[in-house]
Amino acid sequence: MSYVDEIISQVTEKNPAEPEFHQAVREVLDSIRPVIEKNEEKFRKDALLERLTNPERQIKFRVPWVDDNGNVQVNTGYRVQFNSAIGPYKGGLRLHPSVNLGIIKFLGFEQIFKNSLTGLPIGGGKGGSDFDPKGKSDREIMAFCQSFMTELCKYIGADTDVPAGDIGTGAREIGFMFGQYKRLRGVFEGVLTGKGLSFGGSLARTEATGYGLLYIVDELLRSHTYSIEGKTVVVSGAGNVAIYAIEKAQQLGAKVVTCSDSTGWVYDPEGIDVAALKEIKEVKRARLTEYKNYRPNSEYHEGRGVWQIKADIALPCATQNELGIEDAKALVANKVIVVAEGANMPTTEEATKYLQDNGVFFIPGKAANAGGVATSALEMSQNSERLSWSFEEVDKQLKGIMEGIYHNIDDAAKRYGYEDNFVVGANIAGFEKVLDAMNAQGIV
Numbered sequence: 001m002s003y004v005d006e007i008i009s010q011v012t013e014k015n016p017a018e019p020e021f022h023q024a025v026r027e028v029l030d031s032i033r034p035v036i037e038k039n040e041e042k043f044r045k046d047a048l049l050e051r052l053t054n055p056e057r058q059i060k061f062r063v064p065w066v067d068d069n070g071n072v073q074v075n076t077g078y079r080v081q082f083n084s085a086i087g088p089y090k091g092g093l094r095l096h097p098s099v100n101l102g103i104i105k106f107l108g109f110e111q112i113f114k115n116s117l118t119g120l121p122i123g124g125g126k127g128g129s130d131f132d133p134k135g136k137s138d139r140e141i142m143a144f145c146q147s148f149m150t151e152l153c154k155y156i157g158a159d160t161d162v163p164a165g166d167i168g169t170g171a172r173e174i175g176f177m178f179g180q181y182k183r184l185r186g187v188f189e190g191v192l193t194g195k196g197l198s199f200g201g202s203l204a205r206t207e208a209t210g211y212g213l214l215y216i217v218d219e220l221l222r223s224h225t226y227s228i229e230g231k232t233v234v235v236s237g238a239g240n241v242a243i244y245a246i247e248k249a250q251q252l253g254a255k256v257v258t259c260s261d262s263t264g265w266v267y268d269p270e271g272i273d274v275a276a277l278k279e280i281k282e283v284k285r286a287r288l289t290e291y292k293n294y295r296p297n298s299e300y301h302e303g304r305g306v307w308q309i310k311a312d313i314a315l316p317c318a319t320q321n322e323l324g325i326e327d328a329k330a331l332v333a334n335k336v337i338v339v340a341e342g343a344n345m346p347t348t349e350e351a352t353k354y355l356q357d358n359g360v361f362f363i364p365g366k367a368a369n370a371g372g373v374a375t376s377a378l379e380m381s382q383n384s385e386r387l388s389w390s391f392e393e394v395d396k397q398l399k400g401i402m403e404g405i406y407h408n409i410d411d412a413a414k415r416y417g418y419e420d421n422f423v424v425g426a427n428i429a430g431f432e433k434v435l436d437a438m439n440a441q442g443i444v
Contacts, residue, residue: 003040004029007049018102020320023349024109025053031427034416035435051438055108057081060101061151063129065143077148079127081161082108085437088159089125090115090373090380092166095173099130103320107166107344111373113430114366117405120377125161127152133168145176153181158189158383164376165194167239167319171201190383193376197388202379204394205372210244211395212371213315213342215402218252220338220361220422223410229253231337234311235272236260237318238281238288241342241369245315247274258306259288260318265306266291268298310334317342328354341365356421367405367426374401 001009011025029036029049036043043049059079067073078101081089091111094104104126112124131144156163165174174194181191188200195201204211218228233249233256235242246256255271261281266272266288276294280286292300307314307327314336316323320343328351331339339355340363341347347355347362355362375398382389412432413425 002033002037003044003049004033004036007053010050011053015102015105018105020106020345021102021109024106024345027349027423028109028113028427028431029053031424032431035428035431046439046443048435048438051443052083052112052434053109055080055082055105056084057155058101058105059127059152059155063131063144063148063151065140065147067140067143068137075129075131075144077127077129077151078104079152079155079161079163080104080108080125081155082124082126083112083434084123085434085441086116087121087123089161090122090164090376091124091126092128092164093169093173093177094126094128094166095131095133095168096128097130097132099128104128106320110344110366112434113427114370115373115377116430116433117367117408117426118370118374118377118401119404119408120374120401122162122373122377122380125163126166127163128166128169131168133173138172141173142176145173146180149177149180150184152177153184156181156191158191158380162190162376162380163192164373170194170240171196171206175199190380193379195379200379200383202375202382202394203389203391204398205375205379206240207244207247207395208375208398209241209342209369209372210246210317211248212374212398212402213241213245213317213340213368214248214252215371215399216363216368216406217313217315217338217340219403219406220340220363223406224361226337228313231255231312232257232310233313233315234258234306234309235315235317235342236265236306236322236346237316237343238277239317241372242315242317243274243277243281245317245342246272246277249313249315250274254313257311258309260304260306261288263287264289264300264302265304266298266300267309268295270295270297307331312337314339315342316346318346319343320345321348323347323351325350325354327351331355332358332360336360338363340368342369344369352423356423361420361422363409363422364426366430367409367422370405371398371402374398
């Protein structure tokens with residue numbers, strides 16, 4: 001059995017009931033086979049892949065808090081510090097009922113390579129809790145965040161581990177967590193990113209993941225003699241990533257015709273009204289059923305269906321494994337040119353392979369949605385220097401980083417004979433930098 005297959009089997013056996021983690025490890029290790037096979041004997045002797053697939057540290061803790069009725073609730077908190085070879089751990093905190101250790105490990109493992117691709121000195125980590133902020137009062141959310149940070153603060157710091165926001169963790173939650181960290185540790189430092197502008201946050205952070213997604217898609221299209229202008233785009237999701245992906249796509253001259261949330265989806269043939277979407281989701285925190293009140297000519301549908309709409313570009317920006325094989329077949333039948341992941345691993349393995357086999361340019365999330373963590377790292381830099389950069393300066397750096405990521409993954413794919421296979425390119429380019437750092441630092 002090859003070393004790669006041996007490790008995939010070992011990870012599956014040692015981490016039962018964690019299918020998302022298995023999927024992430026399998027996808028990465030399959031992609032880097034050409035690199036491993038060149039030095040298989042040395043890598044096996046150094047247990048390189050065992051060290052890569054085992055987190056440096058896994059922290060699991062209880063989070064008790066008191067609800068508005070005076071009842072004590074208990075959630076579970078997690079922080080997986082996966083790899084610090086190239087810098088302090090960096091990755092978001094996800095607050096959602098679906099959160100478990102396997103999902104956090106999958107996200108943390110992906111984060112290693114995503115962070116490496118940015119070219120910035122940040123390692124991979126992820127955390128969160130099965131707490132659901134939906135339907136909770138501000139006081140209940142503050143109570144949870146303070147309890148969560150009371151334990152988490154023992155393991156993080158500006159030069160150790162710098163968490164950020166993620167699903168369910170926005171500016172409100174980051175603010176409550178930062179306040180508790182400062183209160184307990186007695187220091188004002190850049191320990192969290194995604195902070196408010198009045199206490200160390202960065203301009204363009206809110207827009208970063210969505211904007212970055214479009215910058216890398218635009219660079220791919222221009223490198224293949226296409227133009228994004230005039231293209232039709234389908235987007236899933238209606239959260240932070242989706243909203244600002246839609247906004248930037250339309251600024252670049254494309255027409256976005258869909259968005260979705262957990263209950264249904266909208267088709268607006270005239271183009272999604274970003275102002276209306278922001279009011280519904282960011283101000284009212286309501287469902288997309290309200291969109292038709294703003295745009296009477298739009299259609300609202302229950303359930304799923306975004307990927308059935310004919311488009312040139314598809315951007316899954318909602319959640320993991322949302323785009324399956326039947327969706328991929330529909331996209332190919334509709335002659336989609338590019339699928340780029342705004343969410344973390346939103347496309348199933350089977351769907352990804354089908355898209356690639358049928359000539360669709362596919363950019364995986366570790367490259368396509370790296371704009372968020374890249375701008376988080378820029379926030380860390382501003383915090384360290386006690387500076388605040390303009391929106392234009394941050395956005396310019398973000399654009400440069402995303403264009404650089406595209407060319408890095410493109411070059412890596414070509415070097416190993418996988419031209420236009422950006423999954424292989426992203427994993428190899430991300431892995432090579434981590435590999436160099438791990439080898440230089442010895443067996444740790």
